[in-house]
Amino acid sequence: xxxxxxxxxxxxxxxxxxxxxxxxxxxxxxxxxxxxxxxxxxxxxxxxxxxxxxxxxxxxxxxxxxxxxxxxxxxxxxxxxxxxxxxxxxxxxxxxxxxxxxxxxxxxxxxxxxxxxxxxxxxxxxxxxxxxxxxxxxxxxxxxxxxxxxxxxxxxxxxxxxxxxxxxxxxxxxxxxxxxxxxxxxxxxxxxxxxxxxxx
Amino acid sequence: xxxxxxxxxxxxxxxxxxxxxxxxxxxxxxxxxxxxxxxxxxxxxxxxxxxxxxxxxxxxxxxxxxxxxxxxxxxxxxxxxxxxxxxxxxxxxxxxxxxxxxxxxxxxxxxxxxxxxxxxxxxxxxxxxxxxxxxxxxxxxxxxxxxxxxxxxxxxxxxxxxxxxxxxxxxxxxxxxx
Numbered sequence: 001x002x003x004x005x006x007x008x009x010x011x012x013x014x015x016x017x018x019x020x021x022x023x024x025x026x027x028x029x030x031x032x033x034x035x036x037x038x039x040x041x042x043x044x045x046x047x048x049x050x051x052x053x054x055x056x057x058x059x060x061x062x063x064x065x066x067x068x069x070x071x072x073x074x075x076x077x078x079x080x081x082x083x084x085x086x087x088x089x090x091x092x093x094x095x096x097x098x099x100x101x102x103x104x105x106x107x108x109x110x111x112x113x114x115x116x117x118x119x120x121x122x123x124x125x126x127x128x129x130x131x132x133x134x135x136x137x138x139x140x141x142x143x144x145x146x147x148x149x150x151x152x153x154x155x156x157x158x159x160x161x162x163x164x165x166x167x168x169x170x171x172x173x174x175x176x177x178x179x180x181x182x183x184x185x186x187x188x189x190x191x192x193x194x195x196x197x198x199x200x
Numbered sequence: 201x202x203x204x205x206x207x208x209x210x211x212x213x214x215x216x217x218x219x220x221x222x223x224x225x226x227x228x229x230x231x232x233x234x235x236x237x238x239x240x241x242x243x244x245x246x247x248x249x250x251x252x253x254x255x256x257x258x259x260x261x262x263x264x265x266x267x268x269x270x271x272x273x274x275x276x277x278x279x280x281x282x283x284x285x286x287x288x289x290x291x292x293x294x295x296x297x298x299x300x301x302x303x304x305x306x307x308x309x310x311x312x313x314x315x316x317x318x319x320x321x322x323x324x325x326x327x328x329x330x331x332x333x334x335x336x337x338x339x340x341x342x343x344x345x346x347x348x349x350x351x352x353x354x355x356x357x358x359x360x361x362x363x364x365x366x367x368x369x370x371x372x373x374x375x376x377x378x
Binding site for chain 2: 001003006007009010011012013014015016017018019021022026027030031033034035037104105107109189
């Protein structure tokens with residue numbers, strides 16, 4: 001059997017030869033979902049993770065760490081002159097408004113673009129707000145508590161599957177909680193995603 | 201990026217995607233079930249949008265390469281879920297690629313090859329790619345792709361010869377059952 005015979009035998013058996021054409025509505029939906037990805041276009045993909053980061057990235061990260069350490073030292077040195085922390089300083093206030101439309105696949109890029117991210121235990125769920133005792137700050141803070149207010153609290157409860165006493169991973173941008181798969185119970189895939197996004 | 205730039209990118213991306221969408225759908229239909237294919241197609245477009253600046257003038261082989269990685273990712277996730285559910289020990293993993301249509305012996309021969317060989321042959325025969333394009337998909341040089349493809353064809357021919365012989369000397373094109 002020569003190459004042409006082989007090619008012809010394979011082509012005849014192509015399992016996709018009778019695939020119906022794409023539904024135009026679905027195509028538009030997929031396109032919109034892809035293009036509504038607000039993360040800065042980057043060469044990083046979910047496949048290469050942090051492996052291919054340039055030395056500059058690490059340099060910037062190192063500079064950020066230095067800045068944080070310097071700020072911490074400055075804070076320690078000057079703490080005698082500080083006023084007692086105000087009540088506002090111990091709570092991070094966030095909002096939540098449901099976003100309608102298709103959710104994108106949770107990914108590290110979007111998580112990294114968040115300004116606030118923490119792991120916390122839901123302590124109270126009343127009066128239009130959910131209060132978390134923060135166990136770990138990935139980004140933002142640090143305050144002991146974080147309080148999410150929502151006009152319709154039920155939307156947030158549904159979006160992040162909230163139950164008092166459970167631990168959650170919450171991320172937010174511009175003071176608004178990012179639900180749609182990016183905030184939820186602190187386990188499995190989401191926990192792995194947070195660890196990857198905020199590693200180092 | 202200002203609004204005009206963003207609009208120009210969106211317009212170009214729309215055109216590119218419409219050009220590669222059906223080949224991508226066929227690529228996925230040849231390798232996985234319909235539900236996974238749809239999910240992976242969404243993931244692929246997302247990655248293409250995020251790697252917009254890397255899109256070459258001929259984007260299809262590049263898009264196949266992205267789809268291939270997204271599919272591998274989805275399959276890893278599915279395997280992990282099955283392991284978590286504790287069923288992996290008792291249930292055989294599902295076949296990764298759909299069977300070739302109407303040619304059981306070809307299906308048997310392809311299944312007997314290594315997954316790398318089978319993928320090379322699919323890219324050659326079903327996606328109808330040149331060795332250079334196969335190199336782009338698999339991230340290897342054109343030369344390496346050509347050599348591997350040549351060997352994979354040889355191994356498929358060997359398997360087919362054995363299976364066809366056992367099956368009753370029906371000849372090269374007689375692999376199909378009546």
